[in-house]
Structures are given as C-alpha cells and as structure tokens.
Amino acid sequence: MQILQLVSERSWRGGEQQVAYLLEELRRLGITCHVCCRKGSAFEDYCKQNDFPHIALPFTKIFPIPTALQLKNYINRHQIQLVHMQASHAHTIGVLAHMLGANCNLVLSRRVEFEIGSSFLSNYKYNYKGIKRIICISERVREVLARSIEDSNKCVTVYSGINLDRFKDLPNTKTDYLRRTYSIPEDKLLIGNISAIDVHKDYFTFLDTAKLLKEQGVKAAYLAIGTGKLEQEVKKYAEDLGLADDIIFTGFIKDVHQVMPELDMFIFTTIKEGLGTTVLDAFACRVPVVASDTGGIPEMIEDGVTGMLAPVKQPAVFAEKALQLIQDPNLRKSVVANAAQKVLKFTKEETALHTLAIYKDIIGIH
Known part of the structure; x- marks a missing residue:
C-alpha cells in the first residue's frame, strides 16, 4: 500500500x-x-x-x-x-x-x-x-x-x-511545577485554561468566570496557559476586572501534559472547536472539565457524567458548573472516573x- x-x-x-x-x-x-x-x-x-x-x-x-x-x-x-x-x-x-x-x-x-x-x-x-x-x-x-x-x-x-502513553506515569511523577514556579499557596485551587489566546478561545469568558467564582468565595489561582495575538488585550481585561493578582499568564508551556495533572479544574471557554483534544488530555490526567457546549465537545462530554457543559459566552453558567464540582466531592469523583473510561475511545x-x-x-x- x-x-x-x-x-x-x-x-x-x-x-x-x-x-x-x-x-x-x-x-x-x-x-x-x-x-x-x-x-x-x-x-x-x-x-x-x-x-x-x-x-x-x-x-x-x-x-x-x-x-x-x-x-x-x-x-x-x-x-x-x-x-x-x-x-x-x-x-x-x-x-x-x-x-x-x-x-x-x-x-x-x-x-x-x-x-x-x-x-x-x-x-x-x-x-x-x-x-x-x-x-x-x-x-x-x-x-x-x-x-x-x-x-x-x-x-x-x-x-x-491522543497518546495515552504520555500520561501513564504521571500520578507518580507529579512535580508541583506550577505551585513552585508561581509561588501559589497550597490552600488555593489551581484552575486553568490551556489554549491559544485568540478570538475563538474566548479568554474573556474565562476571566469573567474567574471573577464570579472569586465573588462566591472560591480561593483559587487562575492560569492562562498559552499565548496568542490577544494576550495583551486579555491581560488588560484581567486588570480591569480587578483580577491582576488572581490570573497567572504562563505563556506557552511545551510539555503541557506534565502540568495538566496539577490542575484542580480545566475550564475551556472556546467558541468553536472541531473536537478539542485538550479535553481528552484532561480526561487522561483525571482533571475535571467545564467546557463550552459547542462543536465536537458534547461528543466527549456528557453533562454531569464525564464533565460539565456550559453555553458559549455564559460565564454565570460556567461558574455555576465549576461550583458544583468544587462543592460536591462525589460528583467530582464520578465525573473524573467516567471521563477516564471515555478517553479510551479517543x-x-x-x-x-x-x-x-x-x-x-x-x-x-x-
């Protein structure tokens, strides 16, 4: 052939x-x-x-x-x-x-x-x-x-x-790279978005969600992992929201699969997505996901079963779904377990x- x-x-x-x-x-x-x-x-x-x-x-x-x-x-x-x-x-x-x-x-x-x-x-x-x-x-x-x-x-x-082999040893090799690099205290959750900082990934909704969670009393550091043409605009928006001390812009991280397991939650606010394999990476790393109900994402995420779905550009719903995972350990545990099985098909x-x-x-x- x-x-x-x-x-x-x-x-x-x-x-x-x-x-x-x-x-x-x-x-x-x-x-x-x-x-x-x-x-x-x-x-x-x-x-x-x-x-x-x-x-x-x-x-x-x-x-x-x-x-x-x-x-x-x-x-x-x-x-x-x-x-x-x-x-x-x-x-x-x-x-x-x-x-x-x-x-x-x-x-x-x-x-x-x-x-x-x-x-x-x-x-x-x-x-x-x-x-x-x-x-x-x-x-x-x-x-x-x-x-x-x-x-x-x-x-x-x-x-x-995705290549599941990249993740098979991660529970034993967790490095706490993010906490050490950015001096994040242990009592703060790590909530991240891993994607290019461009129009279609809609980091503005990610920041609006962070603000709402902060107002609800959630103690967290929010990580924007990626770079892109809207980076300066998004950074200014974070300052305008009063989140300058809460949002960490890490830039591009080459071995992102090594830092993904450190996250307590992955919030993916994309507007359009053919599939979104970063969601699969999160599944493999046993990180719960709140993602936009768009494109191929609902083919991976069943709401409340393998993750949480929120409508595009609706930070109030993103925050509500994130709070459910934070406040309900049993829901979080079941979502993570179901996602780990779902990823085997991808x-x-x-x-x-x-x-x-x-x-x-x-x-x-x-």
Whole structure:
C-alpha cells in the first residue's frame, strides 16, 4: 500500500501532531507512508528525524502550479495509490496535482466546524471528483460540512486521538511545577485554561468566570496557559476586572501534559472547536472539565457524567458548573472516573485503525 500524507503548514500545531501520530501508528502496523511537506517547516524536520520518505516543496500560495507539478511527478514516480490532504492549502495542492495528471485517489481531512466558503473555487475544491472521502474529526464537523458536499456520503467521522502513553506515569511523577514556579499557596485551587489566546478561545469568558467564582468565595489561582495575538488585550481585561493578582499568564508551556495533572479544574471557554483534544488530555490526567457546549465537545462530554457543559459566552453558567464540582466531592469523583473510561475511545491507535480501514476501502484491499 503506497500512501502519501500531504502536510502544507509551516508550524507545528494540533493538526500536525495528529498526522505524526497517524504516521507512527501506520508504521507500527507495517505501513510506512510517504510525506510531502513544506520546505523549512517543522514537519520537514520531523520527517528527517524519524526517517520517513519525504519531499519538501515551497507550497507558495501565489504560484502553486510548480509545487503541484513536482508533487504530481513524485506521486507517479513512486506509484502512490492514495494522497491524504491534511489542511486547506494541502487540499488545493493535492487537487491541482490530480488535475495535472497525478494517478492516485484523494482523501481530505477536515478539522474545523466552519462552513466552507461560498465561492466557486471553494465549492469546486470540496466537491472535486477525485476526492473519495472527507475525514471529519467529529460528528459536528461532518454535519456542518455535509451541507456543502454534493455527495454527503463522502463525509465520514474519525475522531482525533491522543497518546495515552504520555500520561501513564504521571500520578507518580507529579512535580508541583506550577505551585513552585508561581509561588501559589497550597490552600488555593489551581484552575486553568490551556489554549491559544485568540478570538475563538474566548479568554474573556474565562476571566469573567474567574471573577464570579472569586465573588462566591472560591480561593483559587487562575492560569492562562498559552499565548496568542490577544494576550495583551486579555491581560488588560484581567486588570480591569480587578483580577491582576488572581490570573497567572504562563505563556506557552511545551510539555503541557506534565502540568495538566496539577490542575484542580480545566475550564475551556472556546467558541468553536472541531473536537478539542485538550479535553481528552484532561480526561487522561483525571482533571475535571467545564467546557463550552459547542462543536465536537458534547461528543466527549456528557453533562454531569464525564464533565460539565456550559453555553458559549455564559460565564454565570460556567461558574455555576465549576461550583458544583468544587462543592460536591462525589460528583467530582464520578465525573473524573467516567471521563477516564471515555478517553479510551479517543486514542491515536483507534484513529489510525479507522483511518486505515478507509484507505483499504478506497484502494480495494479487504
């Protein structure tokens, strides 16, 4: 089976981590994929370090044809049977390469729940005849996308997965890094949000929730773990709310799975989320979650069973749900236990097996 993963992004974010997990799991199953990635990208470094056969191309948006031609030549030379396009620009290059004569099937991954653009080019690209399946990371993403796809049966759900091995030893290696680094006393709860500080993650609701909890007498330090273009604006908002001494902006933490277990609660106030694998990280770390009732999150969180759900931009409800977990130890214990079982359905191994089944179905291997 000759598979090529098409990865167009320069940086390394959640989508790239999912591709890396897929490559590693498929290799474990005896299938070493080819990779086409952006020259000078983090993924090119990853391919070199892990000895994946790859080609690095410019992926320029202004002149995409030369990249598509080089990709077409690589596909035909290596007799690639299927190209898995992993992001929007990869989608464009993959379709162009196919139009230029690449002899392969196409599969597309869709990770966001936004409607596709209404332009002719967007509609053409998503309904391109060479695309055999569109793999969506949640049912919600699939439902939204299917409205714009002429043959909606092409849209299938394969949940993103996490690497549970990262967490198996954490109860024995808890470091209290956050308390030591930021001098947080033992009598304060640690309540965190781990996400980019941008519009869609809505840190303003996180801060409003913190203010309400403080007014209710909750003793806690609130940690904003991440960075982003709205960081200064969010910091000013914290000051305006009188929370300057309560909110800690840690910036980006590379090994976030090592600090997640230190949290007493994870509050995730995102506005839109294809799935939200940080919720799964919290499940694995046995940290209770209060999260927005949006996107694919309700497919992981059953309210009051595996976590707590609150409507988007409703800090009063977020605070109410957080208080329930703080004040009811039995609820907290049951939520954590149920979440630890739920996460077993969202592993990188499960993701790879379901994806491989789709590949085999398209190629005709049974």
